[in-house]
């Protein structure tokens with residue numbers, strides 16, 4: 001693994017004034033957080049504002065630059081960052097910048113067709129453990145083969161959406177026309193090849209745009225192409241080593257792995273750029289409407305394999321719920337910080353029309369636990385209060401074992417959220433998994449603790465039968 005700098009390497013390059021502008025108590029605290037990658041260098045504004053720190057800044061930027069360069073596509077709130085990876089394996093630290101999903105639109109659609117497809121892409125969403133799973137960008141394909149049509153479609157697109165755009169054509173004249181039209185929106189250009197590097201590279205340099213370097217599976221060619229583009233002045237490159245499905249998928253996975261390993265383990269700067277895969281290529285052999293339904297399976301399988309193998313951006317065609325749901329789940333799981341449990345905010349949640357005689361339950365702020373309990377209470381159709389105790393994102397069983405869920409914490413939560421003032425009883429329903437602290441909880445709170453179901457699926461029946469009120 002490429003060596004990540006520690007606080008003692010970072011600290012001497014900071015101003016050392018302990019001015020607290022970055023929000024930290026002193027420069028060493030900032031250096032420690034930099035080493036943990038929980039703050040950005042830009043937060044130390046004196047480094048950027050005062051000329052006397054210019055040399056230190058240059059050295060620091062070199063020191064903390066991730067092995068995989070971070071590239072921004074688009075502008076404003078919807079811009080997406082890709083790359084910026086620090087490690088090969090997630091368990092070595094964490095992954096940043098989740099794989100971006102770009103869905104295609106053909107440039108030969110009329111205005112209504114473009115608007116309809118944009119809306120479908122933007123509207124695709126699914127709520128998963130409190131997260132709003134979404135797609136990220138639009139890949140405009142120059143199927144018309146006409147530069148003017150391509151440029152007009154690009155212009156229309158930026159009227160329809162703020163989402164980041166990728167301009168896709170292997171014809172330099174097409175890319176030149178569309179880049180001229182929407183360069184201010186910072187699209188990603190796709191792509192320069194061994195045949196077109198000079199013309200396409202110049203378009204990227206002229207407009208200051210990120211550019212995809214594409215070869216068809218040959219990594220030596222890709223290395224040559226990247227070297228040439230950099231010599232031309234292209235600094236923001238995305239690597240596309242070619243994406244094959246079915247029998248060729250194994251080679252694709254090998255290529256992606258070699259590229260990322262080379263950049264992060266062997267410190268090969270030449271391949272230190274984000275990776276792009278094109279599962280959409282499974283449709284290439286078919287005319288519109290001719291592809292068998294199983295083509296969608298191929299696309300999902302190819303996309304899933306490339307997401308697992310370091311792809312920073314994937315280009316897709318299918319827009320069904322069932323095709324993108326497993327892919328967005330997969331992305332969410334891979335990009336969740338393994339040392340930071342997914343948590344919801346602690347507090348008091350009301351269900352239905354609460355009054356002084358409704359049941360009071362408690363649970364932990366582990367997201368998966370919370371959303372399961374929330375769903376079960378809603379299913380019961382019963383009015384209730386739910387106290388969400390801050391257990392640093394741990395589930396009930398783990399939190400009890402790790403002393404993150406204690407009788408005192410439950411008592412503090414009841415106090416903090418003023419629950420005693422809201423109800424006319426003193427009965428608290430505890431999770432079944434917290435039964436072992438029920439005695440202590442009665443002592444700490446002064447409330448009677450009723451142990452609820454072991455599994456939250458038993459909550460609806462438990463609440464509907466009103467057993468919590470029984471003596």
Ligand code: SF4
Pocket residue numbers: 014015016017018019020021022023024025026027030031043044045046047
């Ligand atoms: S802003 Fe910079 S100089 Fe000031 S305390 Fe933070 S790291 Fe140190």
